[in-house]
Each structure stands twice: as structure tokens, then as C-alpha cells.
Amino acid sequence: MLGDExxxxxxxxxxxxxxxxxxxxxxxxxxxxxxxxxxxxDEGLFYLNCANKRKGRPITLVFSEDAQFALDDYFLEDNQ
Structure with missing residues (x-):
């Protein structure tokens, strides 16, 4: 998993x-x-299941060589 999630x-x-x-x-x-x-x-908006209900930016998934991301951008956000 990414980080502690x-x-x-x-x-x-x-x-x-x-x-x-x-x-x-x-x-x-x-x-x-x-x-x-x-x-x-599958690129777009998705729903996942998470263990932690941290608040902040949603997970960013990338799907091509020229996509941009940082591992620090990835965490699970409660949508409720």
C-alpha cells in the first residue's frame, strides 16, 4: 500500500x-x-474502500507515461 493506508x-x-x-x-x-x-x-472518477478516514485531497491515479504525480499525493479520503 501507499504510505500507511x-x-x-x-x-x-x-x-x-x-x-x-x-x-x-x-x-x-x-x-x-x-x-x-x-x-x-478506468481513468476518471472512482470509488474505493479505505481503512482510514483522513481528510484532504482525494487519491490521484495516473495511467500514462506522461502522467504526473507524487507519492505524497496518494491517500484515502472519506467521501461521506
């Missing part, structure tokens, strides 16, 4: 693709997306 079953969160900071290599992008079981065709 873990996925569970009862905490819906928004995954917002398209907000990011740093360029990422393809292997790192695949690793990030694989942890959430998303593929390139």
Missing part, C-alpha cells in the same frame, strides 16, 4: 485522476494502479 470494505472514497506534481516512470505507474486494481481504461 490500507484498503478495507466500508469506507467509500473518491479517486480523482488528473491532479499531480512529479513525473513518474511507467513501472511506478503500473505499481500504483495495480494496488487499486485499476487499468488505463
Amino acid at each position: 490500507a484498503l478495507c470494505f466500508n469506507c467509500p472514497v473518491v479517486v480523482d485522476s488528473g491532479q499531480s506534481l512529479n513525473s513518474a516512470p511507467e513501472a511506478q505507474i503500473r505499481q500504483i494502479n495495480g494496488q487499486f486494481l485499476f487499468a488505463r481504461e
Whole structure:
């Protein structure tokens, strides 16, 4: 998992693709997306399950070599 977060079953969160900071290599992008079981065709807004109900920016998922992100941008946000 990214950071200290873990996925569970009862905490819906928004995954917002398209907000990011740093360029990422393809292997790192695949690793990030694989942890959430998303593929390139899934880019957009999604709902995940989270364990922690931290508040802040939603998770940013990236799906291409030229996508931008920083690992610090990734955390789970309660959508309720």
C-alpha cells in the first residue's frame, strides 16, 4: 500500500485522476494502479474502500507515461 493506508470494505472514497506534481516512470505507474486494481481504461472518477478516514485531497491515479504525480499525493479520503 501507499504510505500507511490500507484498503478495507466500508469506507467509500473518491479517486480523482488528473491532479499531480512529479513525473513518474511507467513501472511506478503500473505499481500504483495495480494496488487499486485499476487499468488505463478506468481513468476518471472512482470509488474505493479505505481503512482510514483522513481528510484532504482525494487519491490521484495516473495511467500514462506522461502522467504526473507524487507519492505524497496518494491517500484515502472519506467521501461521506
